[in-house]
Amino acid sequence: MVPLSRRQFFALGGALGGALAAGPPAAGAATRRLPWSRPAADPVADAYHRLLHLHTRWVEQQWDPGIGAYRAADFRFTAVLGNAVLLTVEDYDAELAGVTRTVLRDRTLATIKRYAATNRLAGGTGWGRQLFWDSTFELYFILAARILWADLEDGTRNHVQAIATGQAAYAAGLGVGNDPLSGGWTPNGLAGAFTGDTKLEEMGVYAQAIAPGLAWGTGNDRVLRERFLQWMTNASALPAADRANPARVDGLPIRERSKAHNIHDTFIVENHDAAHPHYQAELWRTAGRVAIHFLAAGKPLPEVLTRQPNGRQLWDTLKLLASDAGEPVMPMVADRYHLYGRDVLPLAFLAQVQGDPDAARAEADLVARLEPYLRHAPAYRLTKFSGEEKYEPEARAELAIAYLFHRHRGTPTPPVSPAAFFAGAAGTRDFGPAVGLTVQQTPNAFAAAVTKSGFERLLWQPQHDNWLVDTRAAAFLPAGVHAPTATWTTTYQAERDGADATATVLAYGEEYAGYTTLPTGTVVYASSGLGVDEGGLTLFNLAMPGVPGLTGERTFASDASRLHLSGSGGGGGDGGIDELAFPPRQARYVRMLGRQAANQYGYSMWTISVLDADGADLAQGALATASSSDVTYPAYNATDGNPETRWAVDRTERGRADSWLAVDLGSTVTVSGVRLHWEAAYGTRYVVQTSTDAVIWTDAVTVPQAFALHGGWVDIDGRAGLVIRDTERPITVTATGVIAASGPAGPTTIEGYADRTVDLAAAAARRAPTAPDGLRVSDADGYLSVFNLTPEGFAGATVTLPGSRRLYLGTQVVQRDGMTWTVSQPAGTARVEPPRFTVDGFAPVGTRFQVTDSHHVTVTAPGDYAATVTLRSGPWSARIRVPAGRSRALTVPAGRPVTPTSDHARGRTTFPTSPLPVGMTSPGRAVDGDARTSWRPGPAGRMVVDLGRVRDLTAIRLTWTGGRRRPVRLERSTDGLTYTPVARLPKPGRVVAAPVRVSARYVAVVVDGWQAGDAELTECAVLG
Secondary structure: OOOOOOOOOOHHHOOOHHHHHOOOOOOOOOOOOOOOOOOOOOHHHHHHHHHHHHHHHHHHOOEEOOOOEEOOHHHHHHHHHHHHHHHOOOOOOHHHHOOOHHHHHHHHHHHHHHHHHHEHHHOOOOEOOOOOOHHHHHHHHHHHHHHOHHHOOHHHHHHHHHHHHHHHHHHHHOOOOOOHHHOOOOOOOOOOOOOOOOOHHHHHHHHHHHHHHHHHOOOOOHHHHHHHHHHHHHHHOOOHHHOOOOOEEOOEEHHHOOOOOOOEOOOEOEEOOEEOHHHHOHHHHHHHHHHHHHHHOOOOOOHHHOOOOOHHHHHHHHHHOEOOOOOEOOOOOOOOOOOHHHOHHHHHHHHHHOOOHHHHHHHHHHHHHHHHHHHOOOOOOOOOOOOOOOHHHHHHHHHHHHHHHHHHHOOOOOOOOHHHHHHHHOEEEEOOOOOOEEEEEOOOEEEEEEOOOOOOEEEEEEOOOOOOEOOOOOOOOOOOOOOOOEEEEEEEOHHHHOOOEEEEEEEEOOEEEEEEEOOOOOEEEEEOOOOOOEEEEEEOOOEOOOOOOOEOEEEEEOOOOEEEEEOOOOOOOOOOEEEEEEEEEEEEEEEEEEEEEOOOOOOEEEEEEEEOOOOOEOOOOOEEEEOOOEOOEOHHHHHOOOOOOOEEOOHHHOOOOOOEEEEEEEEEEEEEEEEEEEOOOOEEEEEEEEEOOOOOOEEEEEEOOOEEEOOOEEEEOOOEEEEEEOOOOOEEEEOOEEEEEOOOOOOEEEEEEOOOOOOHHHHHHOOOOEOOOOEEEEOHHHOEEEEEOOOOOEEEEEEEEOOOOEEOOEEEEEEOOEEEEEEEEOOOOEEEEOOOEEEEEEOOOOOEEEEEEOOEEEEEOOOOOOEEEEEEEOOEEEEEEEOOOOEEEEEOOOOOOOOOOOOOOOOOOEEOOOOOOOOOOOHHHHOOOOOOOOEOOOOOOEEEEEEEEEEEEEEEEEEEOOOOOOOEEEEEEOOOOOOEEEEEEOOOOOEEEEEEEEEEEEEEEEEOOOOOOOOOEEEEEEEO
């Protein structure tokens, strides 16, 4: 367990810990007020404290004087946890909270009393016992009661204790079976599930139902403890290739408890048939919910909360998907985007309990946005843009828990800098064909390609800014494009290939679109011409003071144009509130007619207001009709005057672009505008129309209004830039979007730059590479992005590169206007080639450079001239003179890894992952291509490398540090579970190559009898 600072102020775990754990004291027994004290220099904790105050304004809207308590619907009464925290710390601010401390205390205690008595486990009939989702809210409720324990009556205390112990007993009594009260919700026994719909969350629910009983019970119940450890271990569980992991956690080797398969072996979670980072974060959300009970009760944390199976790898995945706001990009779904309040607890747990400085950075970034977000309409909500109503009390409770983690730790975990965070998060990963997601994170941008059927899209988030480009919409692909007929994708890694990059090609019958992402954050899109208006980006343009970039206006600059376009104040199409004015006109009927929805949920609106010249709403109470309505969200909800009810299209109509919502004003009047308050399912393109007879409609305003730019480039708000090639089509911009190639379909190449220092005008003016028809090449940032957008392969095609300084893999020949480069490219594929060498000096026309890899190049001078050049590669350089007609080969000295490599193990996933056995360092250190790092086997002495797929192998080469070398066994497997011997090396040399003739996906290296001081493995190379 990670050691934590246990400050005196957290007296729940100190002087009162024993009394609280022992059960309710006798009537009238003296209790102590919790002596909370302020932690030193913790701006995040201060922000949480302020946010809890401000959010109390929402809480007070839930007071029901008829029952003398907060409302039961959607578990709103569990807002008492935030109240309890505010009531027991210093500096209660009634002005911020909107309610006096006395009133808040009385209402909180009355609510705890009421709902403790109505819980089924305490003899009531109102709520409780059901695992999904009553037990989650019981967890918040119990903690609130424990914090205010001294103020509760004996009867209420007894009820609360009955809830804690009764729920734990009930969940434990189910064994690994389903809860009959919870309908179809199931953990699927201990098997779990990983394809389409993980059971990570469901297993977490079983664990958190047991945790309060363990924390606040009167004895050491071994059955409860074992059930809890079983569910927590299996929530993330171990991949197949790590099932032999002998690391001991909570008294047992973790392999003895881990049985489930809840995550893909590429360390990502699916939910609703799509990769879903929000559900991946459930691992730490659950851990945070239960950890606070153990800490509050003064009991040690179970080790599994801080040494979770795959915990490091799952967190690395979230960092790979991270934005600048502390929450991950949602690459395939929209219903958890910008749901800030529900992203707090996982980060707070990782940062303040596990002590992770990267998580502390993400937590600080998220918290910096929470107050502006909270104040944005609808005000005082933590989960305003999407989700279910029960998310609101849940977010408040978890905000309170996050605050308690800071108070408990005392001195907060120092965060890394934003630059260090994204530098550490940078990398690429192909999550596999079943997941259908290829990702690159760089210090400048996030980019991804989704190839999963039904979710296909390209994503780009320059500067990691999750309020600039809306990643819920596909980037660059034309609107309305159908599902591709075929997809192809690959990733590159610096240690294997010389640079981090990805390449993707989508085939649409005989037409193709390609996409590459580069280590600079630049992306390149190339198309044979899929449709009209290609190269689009959907932009956010809200006015949310306090969030960088959300001023309600976007600025676009090109050669001779500079436009400032407002969003919600007149542009619209970005969700939130669109207030649209138009010249006064006569109308009885006003409607919103959709043209394009933001996501797969179609259209949904809280309120439609029709405005007169004075801004008065003429639509409130008026008759509303729609093209379709969900039975739960009828059209009249949009004009009923209640901001918490909404209209939504029928579920079967969500894919229809031209859905509409209309208002009948009762008679013909003068109208001057509309105000549309959208839910998360909003229109990015639509038209507002008016009519006097509901038959003939005329356009009043089109959303958004478009402007054409010329010059081949556009700067977007100083945050990103686009350069378009191969076409004379104009760039069109609106307040909420950019279309780089407007007009009819045609061949298109677009370079997207995330680096703010790039001179976009110069980038647009530079000469581009030329290639045969169907082969498209970009040299953006010095990397060659090569696309074969045809159904036929290219063999030995000649590409003319405009420069003569960069050398790429293969053969290049100097010409008068640059170099020719010979390339072969299979049909419907793409590649990224990093420069391997640079050239200075005189290289006459006809000089040939043959680059074998990053360390080997041969220079051949033409028959009639000598060549005198300086070649550079990183810190290495060499000046050579090659006589006419002669060749000279050069080799870069050893140091950096040679790329590309034939070593199948280089950069691959290794096991054990996390937790590691005692004395072992990460096996990844043996396959990282760095001779300075090494794998220390430790007493367990076994590592496995996953080659990604079954391959034919010819040799396994091991390189060791100094020290005694122990006997080694080599094993192979095709499934990661069953291994067979390959070779035995009783006395391995410093470098030993074992010849093998086998097929395998997994290779195991087993070191027998390793002891401290023995040799460590610097390289495990697997050759084929």
